[in-house]
Amino acid sequence: MNPGGTTIKEIAKLLNISSTTVSRVLNDKAEKYRISEKTAKLVREKARQLNFLPNQIAQNLRLQRTNTIGLVIPDISNPFFANLARTVEIELRKQKKLILLCDTNDDTQLENETLALLMGRKVDGLLIAPVGLSNHHFQHYSHIPTVMIDRYFEDLTIPYVATDNLFGAYEATKYLVQSGHQHIACIQGLEDAISNKERIKGFRKAIDDFEIPQQKTSILGSDFSIENGYEATKAILKNETIPTAIFALNNQIAIGVMQALKEENLSIPEDISLIAFDEQPYFQLTSPPITTIRQPIEKIGQEAVKILFDIMNNKAPESKLLAPEFIKRESVKTL
Amino acid sequence: MNPGGTTIKEIAKLLNISSTTVSRVLNDKAEKYRISEKTAKLVREKARQLNFLPNQIAQNLRLQRTNTIGLVIPDISNPFFANLARTVEIELRKQKKLILLCDTNDDTQLENETLALLMGRKVDGLLIAPVGLSNHHFQHYSHIPTVMIDRYFEDLTIPYVATDNLFGAYEATKYLVQSGHQHIACIQGLEDAISNKERIKGFRKAIDDFEIPQQKTSILGSDFSIENGYEATKAILKNETIPTAIFALNNQIAIGVMQALKEENLSIPEDISLIAFDEQPYFQLTSPPITTIRQPIEKIGQEAVKILFDIMNNKAPESKLLAPEFIKRESVKTL
DNA sequence: ATGAAAGCGCTAACAC
DNA sequence: GTGTTAGCGCTTTCAT
Numbered sequence: 001m002n003p004g005g006t007t008i009k010e011i012a013k014l015l016n017i018s019s020t021t022v023s024r025v026l027n028d029k030a031e032k033y034r035i036s037e038k039t040a041k042l043v044r045e046k047a048r049q050l051n052f053l054p055n056q057i058a059q060n061l062r063l064q065r066t067n068t069i070g071l072v073i074p075d076i077s078n079p080f081f082a083n084l085a086r087t088v089e090i091e092l093r094k095q096k097k098l099i100l101l102c103d104t105n106d107d108t109q110l111e112n113e114t115l116a117l118l119m120g121r122k123v124d125g126l127l128i129a130p131v132g133l134s135n136h137h138f139q140h141y142s143h144i145p146t147v148m149i150d151r152y153f154e155d156l157t158i159p160y161v162a163t164d165n166l167f168g169a170y171e172a173t174k175y176l177v178q179s180g181h182q183h184i185a186c187i188q189g190l191e192d193a194i195s196n197k198e199r200i201k202g203f204r205k206a207i208d209d210f211e212i213p214q215q216k217t218s219i220l221g222s223d224f225s226i227e228n229g230y231e232a233t234k235a236i237l238k239n240e241t242i243p244t245a246i247f248a249l250n251n252q253i254a255i256g257v258m259q260a261l262k263e264e265n266l267s268i269p270e271d272i273s274l275i276a277f278d279e280q281p282y283f284q285l286t287s288p289p290i291t292t293i294r295q296p297i298e299k300i301g302q303e304a305v306k307i308l309f310d311i312m313n314n315k316a317p318e319s320k321l322l323a324p325e326f327i328k329r330e331s332v333k334t335l
Numbered sequence: 336m337n338p339g340g341t342t343i344k345e346i347a348k349l350l351n352i353s354s355t356t357v358s359r360v361l362n363d364k365a366e367k368y369r370i371s372e373k374t375a376k377l378v379r380e381k382a383r384q385l386n387f388l389p390n391q392i393a394q395n396l397r398l399q400r401t402n403t404i405g406l407v408i409p410d411i412s413n414p415f416f417a418n419l420a421r422t423v424e425i426e427l428r429k430q431k432k433l434i435l436l437c438d439t440n441d442d443t444q445l446e447n448e449t450l451a452l453l454m455g456r457k458v459d460g461l462l463i464a465p466v467g468l469s470n471h472h473f474q475h476y477s478h479i480p481t482v483m484i485d486r487y488f489e490d491l492t493i494p495y496v497a498t499d500n501l502f503g504a505y506e507a508t509k510y511l512v513q514s515g516h517q518h519i520a521c522i523q524g525l526e527d528a529i530s531n532k533e534r535i536k537g538f539r540k541a542i543d544d545f546e547i548p549q550q551k552t553s554i555l556g557s558d559f560s561i562e563n564g565y566e567a568t569k570a571i572l573k574n575e576t577i578p579t580a581i582f583a584l585n586n587q588i589a590i591g592v593m594q595a596l597k598e599e600n601l602s603i604p605e606d607i608s609l610i611a612f613d614e615q616p617y618f619q620l621t622s623p624p625i626t627t628i629r630q631p632i633e634k635i636g637q638e639a640v641k642i643l644f645d646i647m648n649n650k651a652p653e654s655k656l657l658a659p660e661f662i663k664r665e666s667v668k669t670l
Numbered sequence: 671a672t673g674a675a676a677g678c679g680c681t682a683a684c685a686c
Numbered sequence: 687g688t689g690t691t692a693g694c695g696c697t698t699t700c701a702t
Contacts, residue, residue, distance in 0.1 A: 004399060005454070007679060018689045023681060034687055051475060056455040057396045058679030061694050064339060066392065071436070076424065082417035089411065089438045098452065101406070101436040103424045117433060119340065120391040140386060226616060258620045280617075281561060285593045287622030342695060353673045358697060369671055393695030396678050674701080685690075 006050040015042055022047075026054065060122070069308070070118040071099045072128040074106040078224065078252060080278055080297065081129065084149065087301030088127060095309070097124070104131060106190060106223065112137045119144070125308045132193035145311040149304045151195050152319070159317040161303040165195050165277075168293040168324035169202025169247075172275050175291070175326070176245050177210045180335030181273060183243040184217050187232040187253050189224035196224075199249050199277060218243070221253065229256020237264055244273060244335065251278035254290065269333035279327055289329035296322050341385040350377055357382075361389065395457070404643070405453035406434045407463040409441040413559065413587055415613050415632065416464065419484065422636030423462060430644070432459070439466060441525055441558060447472045454479070460643045467528035480646040484639045486530050487654070494652040496638040500530050500612075503628040503659035504537025504582075507610050510626070510661070511580050512545045515670030516608060518578040519552050522567045522588050524559035531559075534584050534612060553578070556588065564591020572599055579608060579670065586613035589625065604668035614662055624664035631657050 008026070012019040017039065024033050025043040046052075060066045069092055073081045089099055100123060104111040108131045115137060118126065125145040130138075135153045138146075142158075152160030176184055186203050189196045200219060207217055221232040229248055233256065236242060248254035254276035261268060268274050268288055276283065279294035303320050310317045343361070347354040352374065359368050360378040381387075395401045404427055408416045424434055435458060439446040443466045450472060453461065460480040465473075470488045473481075477493075487495030511519055521538050524531045535554060542552055556567040564583055568591065571577060583589035589611035596603060603609050603623055611618065614629035638655050645652045 004457075004678090008681095009679070019679085020681080020690080021688060024688090027681085036687065039687080053451060053455045055396075055457065055679050057392060057401065057457050058694090059681080061390075061392045061396050061678090061696090062680045062682090064694070068435075075421070076411075077414070077418045077421040079412070079414060079417065082414065082420075083412045085417075085436070086410070086412040086438055089436065090440075098456065099436045100403075101420070101424065101434045103421055105425075116388060120388045121433065122339075122390065122392050255616050255620065259616075262620065281590050281594075282615075282617040282621065285590065285597065285621045286617065287620070339694090343697095344695070354695085355673055355697080356671085359672090362697085371671065374671080390695050393678090394697080396680090396694090397696045397698090399678070672702085674699105676697105676699085678696090680694090681692105683690105683692085686688090 005055060006047075006052040007055065008052075011043065011046050011050065011052060015039075015046060017043075026052070064122075065124050066122050067097050068100055068121065068123050069097050069125045069127060070102065070121070070123040072102045072104060072111065072114055072118070072126065072130070074104050074129055074131060075224070076101065076103050078250075079280055080150075080251060080295065083297045084129075084301050087298050088305060091302055091305040106131050108133045115141060125312060127304055127308060132190065132195075145308055147304045147308045147311070147317070149300060151193050153194070159307050159311070159319045161300055161307060161320045161322065162195065163295040163300065163324050164321040165198035165324075166202040166205070168277065168295075168326075169199035169249075170206045171202075171324075171326050172247060172277070172293050173203045173206035174210070175328075176247065176273065176275060176332060177206060177212060179273070179332050181243075181245040181332075182212050182216045183241065184212070184245045184247060185232075185236050185243040186217065186219045186247045186249065187221040187229055187257065188219055188249045189221065189228070189253065191222060196249060203247060221249070224250045224252055226252045226256040226259070229253035230260045231256070233257045233260035234264075237266070242272070245332065246272060246274050248274065248276040251276060251280050251283075254278070254283075254292075258286065268331050273332040275332055279325075283327075284329065288331050290331040291329045292327045294325040294327050296324065340390065341382075341387040342390065343387075346378065346381050346385065346387060350374075350381060352378075361387070399457075400459050401457050402432050403435055403456065403458050404432050404460045404462060405437065405456070405458040407437045407439060407446065407449055407453070407461065407465075409439050409464055409466060410559070411436065411438050413585075414615055415485075415586060415630065418632045419464075419636050422633050423640060426637055426640040441466050443468045450476060460647060462639055462643060467525065467530075480643055482639045482643045482646070482652070484635060486528050488529070494642050494646070494654045496635050496642060496655045496657065497530065498630040498635065498659050499656040500533035500659075501537040501540070503612065503630075503661075504534035504584075505541045506537075506659075506661050507582055507612070507628050508538045508541035509545070510663075511582065511608065511610060511667060512541060512547060514580075514608070514667050516578075516580040516667075517547050517551045518576065519547070519580045519582060520567075520571050520578040521552065521554045521582045521584065522556040522564055522592065523554055523584045524556065524563070524588065526557060531584060538582060556584070559585045559587055561587045561591040561594070564588035565595045566591070568592045568595035569599075572601070577607070580667065581607060581609050583609065583611040586611060586615050586618075589613070589618075593621065603666050608667040610667055614660075618662075619664065623666050625666040626664045627662045629660040629662050631659065
């Protein structure tokens with residue numbers, strides 16, 4: 001067999017007909033072009049027999065579309081993004097689109113290169129959770145349908161779908177305060193990512209609304225990793241006064257927090273309370289089960305794909321902020 | 336700007352030279368073809384100015400390669416595979432390859448379709464964790480460089496890299512037995528997946544070697560999901576005699592087990608012991624911390640990519656079974 | 671030192 | 687009902 005695969009031309013030759021006819025039959029246009037049932041059948045048979053698969057590369061070049069969507073994500077090993085990827089994959093597959101997966105490791109430079117790569121690949125659309133530090137590199141690519149997920153830019157018109165992070169963080173903080181906490185440390189992720197900024201805003205707003213003295217609270221941390229949660233917690237514990245509660249701004253940070261507390265023999269919530277952004281199955285199994293803010297991951301993925309198709313079909317896309325869900329467990333002590 | 340992007344032809348026209356020359360310069364072959372420094376400079380300038388990106392589709396068609404690798408995985412939301420995907424992405428990126436990500440949902444039919452899709456896309460290679468129930472569909476694609484990950488087929492010559500599952504399961508079971516357990520329930524994943532079969536073999540071998548009466552042990556379960564772990568555990572608890580220990584054959588099953596035990600107010604390890612295949616950060620944070628068999632995920636990913644490149648470079652590929660690591664924690668009680 | 675032309679595999683406009 | 691031809695954007699052989 002031809003290593004590159006059977007071609008339309010080969011089938012045509014074997015059947016002594018033109019490749020046009022073959023193409024038409026194989027694209028279910030036999031009827032439209034009133035190709036005889038006999039010819040059509042012959043073509044289909046031969047195609048099956050030779051295990052014919054249309055060369056998508058050639059098709060793509062000709063048709064100027066690739067049925068491929070770029071999915072750009074900061075860290076596929078973060079279960080939030082892994083779950084998102086899964087939903088997106090399922091939705092796109094329904095539309096016969098495949099995903100080019102790119103992991104930017106939350107690095108703007110790499111994101112930049114990635115975008116250029118994907119443009120060269122002529123993806124039909126882009127689903128991206130941008131690093132978020134800068135956005136000027138997106139200007140070049142305004143012609144390609146793009147939806148931002150989880151993170152976005154307020155000064156760009158690119159549609160997005162994300163959790164209502166401000167609201168979620170507000171609710172979490174409110175709960176902490178209403179449970180009697182005033183000394184609260186908030187461990188953040190990437191400082192300039194909008195998801196982070198909004199969560200910080202929500203935290204601050206609650207602190208403000210409930211008139212907690214600013215100096216009793218602190219914000220520290222620098223990225224969405226387990227290590228960051230661990231290091232930040234260690235740092236917190238070095239101070240003279242330690243907070244009564246920690247608010248971890250994502251699931252990985254929360255794991256780091258728990259590791260550090262465990263190492264220091266501090267128990268949750270007796271010694272220190274914990275609340276975390278992002279729900280994961282294991283949070284109900286930790287000791288104690290952790291109170292979390294659940295992001296509607298499936299819905300985010302589905303909406304993102306829907307919006308992407310809206311753009312591709314020239315419908316006016318609409319950005320969405322989806323409500324998170326507060327899941328109360330046992331990691332916050334009432335003072 | 337041309338929505339399809341600037342082309343070589345456009346640059347050529349603007350500079351009043353041929354597209355051949357432009358192509359040569361842009362592919363760093365100026366010297367080889369002794370193109371004047373002046374022309375070369377002009378081309379490079381214009382290209383930058385117009386934000387030129389070579390159309391990979393056209394390049395791919397012409398060059399008969401796509402710099403794209405298909406990554407086919409049963410479930411990207413399973414952290415084992417998510418972590419694997421990350422490693423693979425990083426390794427492939429070093430070689431300027433991009434990933435087409437496909438999730439088969441552990442469904443042979445879907446895997447089959449996926450493979451056909453990827454062949455049409457003319458991927459340069461395939462990295463696949465096959466469902467494992469059947470393999471005849473792989474025969475069609477023997478011409479394309481393929482490495483199997485995590486799962487493989489013994490009767491196929493396709494190279495693979497996986498954990499030494501038999502050894503890992505043997506060690507786990509041995510530990511259980513040596514801790515005094517005889518009534519052991521093993522909750523398995525997909526029955527016909529080789530990773531599962533090997534783990535079962537290891538389990539059985541240990542049971543045999545240590546002369547535990549067969550009827551004291553049981554094997555149940557049907558896939559690698561949380562739900563399966565949950566349901567199987569519930570089923571186990573309905574019996575007159577319940578086992579003193581459970582061996583969960585992956586991380587998700589283990590979560591399901593813990594959920595079910597918790598619901599039934601049974602505690603680990605007092606009421607029942609647990610040991611799990613797959614290490615995850617949260618296993619040290621659960622109540623109690625879970626004893627696990629760690630798979631060397633990074634190494635698996637790196638080796639798989641290495642082997643794939645070996646095949647593409649006509650070096651003889653070598654399958655690898657990598658040793659897992661036993662991580663002892665507190666979920667197994669000594670009887 | 672540069673260009674013309676062919677061709678990768680496919681589809682579609684335009685014949686007849 | 688079917689075929690001819692052109693062309694998607696690129697690289698490369700062969701000329702000059």
